[in-house]
Amino acid sequence: MTEQHAGAPTPPRALTIAGSDSGGGAGLQADLRTFLGCGVHGMTAITAITVQNSLGVTGIVEIPPETVAAQIEVVATDIGVQAAKTGMLANAEIITAIAKACDTVGIGRDGRSPFVVDPVAASMHGDPLLRDNALEAFKRELFPRATLVTPNLDEVRLLTGIDVKHRDELRDAAVAMHAYGPQWTLIKSGHLSSDPQCVDLLYDGKTFLELPGPRYDTVHTHGGGDTLASAITSALAKGWDLVEAVRFGKRYVREAVRQSYPLGGGVGPVSGMWRIRDLDEV
């Protein structure tokens, strides 16, 4: 006789709105891996398929904006989204569709499901992941709806014109990004390679909070930003407050960078699976 099983409790649920990286290092693959590592049920609204490996991006197929919006709406109305994040969004039309869908289903700052906006503009190989018309759409449509924005220093330069060369200048970058309307701003300092530390800066319009950490000597940091934003989103899906979620994300990505690994002939990924034990250990 089969045993009746009511099922385990439904875990926290998070949504990534992002592109696919065929090499598995970044994009929605890194996001789902991190959600898994954080014990969160991950869902996807795919914006684009990239043809990508450790050496670079050689092709992009963009998903129709209405299909991106439909993916968000169909999971939010049935399964529920307790927190969401964005990654590669490809173009302005997709960004506009996402903003509308998020309003419809209640994703965004101020009492709705927390919304982490990572303004991904290019791959770490320097290949563009965003059309030219999309930066303005980010400013107009997504930053004002964001609980948290998480630009790296290249994205800060593209979005604000500020070229951060020293840790002291992170504050100017945070103030300039904050003017676009997010509730919180996290400036990531991975690209500040002259700094022996890796200090990210969190700002809410009033107070600056430095998140210190060691800088590991590795080139294998593909997917680091996605992993950080996904770990933060996971903690937000569990109901943590923003500062604790960001502190957790920084700890999570720090260990992921420490355990990053070579892959193919180019840059390898951070290890979003560092919390998953090896099969032999089970």
Ligand SMILES: Nc1ncnc2c1ncn2[C@@H]1O[C@H](COP(=O)(O)OP(=O)(O)O)[C@@H](O)[C@H]1O
């Ligand atoms: N070499 C490193 N050692 C430790 N932490 C790092 C290193 N590189 C990046 N990080 C951390 O990984 C996260 C992603 O940073 P960054 O590389 O700036 O973003 P992105 O991946 O979007 O370009 C940040 O929390 C940053 O501090």
Ligand SMILES: Cc1ncc(COP(=O)(O)O)c(N)n1
């Ligand atoms: C589909 C996709 N999304 C995001 C990134 C950014 O990650 P990175 O800056 O580590 O290349 C990427 N390369 N590909």
